[in-house]
Amino acid sequence: MTAENGNGEGETLPERKAFFKDIYRRADGDPGMVPWADLAAKAKLHEWLVRHPGNEDLAAIDIACGLGDNAEALAVAGYATTAFDLSDHAIRWARKRFPHSPVDYRSADLFNLPEAWREHFDLVNECYTLQSMAPGTLPETAAAVASLVKPGGTLLVYARWREDGAEVNGPPWPLEKSALHVFAGLGFALEHEDLFTVNRPGRTIPHSFAIWRKAKSG
Numbered sequence: 084m085t086a087e088n089g090n091g092e093g094e095t096l097p098e099r100k101a102f103f104k105d106i107y108r109r110a111d112g113d114p115g116m117v118p119w120a121d122l123a124a125k126a127k128l129h130e131w132l133v134r135h136p137g138n139e140d141l142a143a144i145d146i147a148c149g150l151g152d153n154a155e156a157l158a159v160a161g162y163a164t165t166a167f168d169l170s171d172h173a174i175r176w177a178r179k180r181f182p183h184s185p186v187d188y189r190s191a192d193l194f195n196l197p198e199a200w201r202e203h204f205d206l207v208n209e210c211y212t213l214q215s216m217a218p219g220t221l222p223e224t225a226a227a228v229a230s231l232v233k234p235g236g237t238l239l240v241y242a243r244w245r246e247d248g249a250e251v252n253g254p255p256w257p258l259e260k261s262a263l264h265v266f267a268g269l270g271f272a273l274e275h276e277d278l279f280t281v282n283r284p285g286r287t288i289p290h291s292f293a294i295w296r297k298a299k300s301g
């Protein structure tokens with residue numbers, strides 16, 4: 084990653100993987116060094132889970148779970164929850180933060196997932212991973228996310244976005260607004276989309292929280 088390629092051109096998946104592993108390794112247990120670590124589940128996810136509680140027969144997975152807060156919210160809502168991240172450091176850290184958690188925390192690569200996970204999960208939660216990969220790799224990233232969802236299952240997607248064609252200087256690379264609908268081309272129907280803003284000092288950041296339903300097979 085260089086200042087010249089903030090639009091993500093030339094950025095490869097191996098480079099992204101090295102970037103993330105490095106962040107957790109260098110943070111060495113200090114969450115202040117992990118830019119996305121809120122140490123709380125996303126409020127929109129929490130609100131959705133209150134209206135859609137799970138049970139032990141419903142399998143959920145949190146993609147690229149980082150320090151585990153969203154995964155814990157899925158488990159508290161009753162889902163039999165798995166969570167994974169590329170970074171072994173992040174996974175060890177999540178387990179340490181939640182020592183009595185029922186969440187099955189695993190080290191895994193979104194682009195090389197266990198075969199047993201294919202179309203296995205009733206509920207898949209994706210937060211901030213799509214925008215973490217260079218824009219050119221969105222089709223591959225979205226397909227990997229989609230592959231985890233059971234036919235008829237639910238996919239939750241929480242992401243930053245920008246207007247189509249707007250300049251971007253990542254990472255992260257907020258999705259172009261039209262790209263928020265990438266899952267429509269992957270066999271999903273949009274059930275609900277909430278476009279809102281998150282206010283940070285001096286910045287208002289467009290966000291989307293979307294609920295997608297995968298078509299039933301056959």
Ligand SMILES: C[S@@+](CC[C@H](N)C(=O)[O-])C[C@H]1O[C@@H](n2cnc3c(N)ncnc32)[C@H](O)[C@@H]1O
Binds near residue numbers: 099100103120121211
């Ligand atoms: C911006 S963070 C978001 C973390 C978490 N989902 C959250 O919302 O706090 C992106 C996460 O993706 C993970 N990640 C990056 N590439 C990955 C890959 N190929 N497979 C699995 N996780 C990956 C990183 O380690 C990092 O934890």
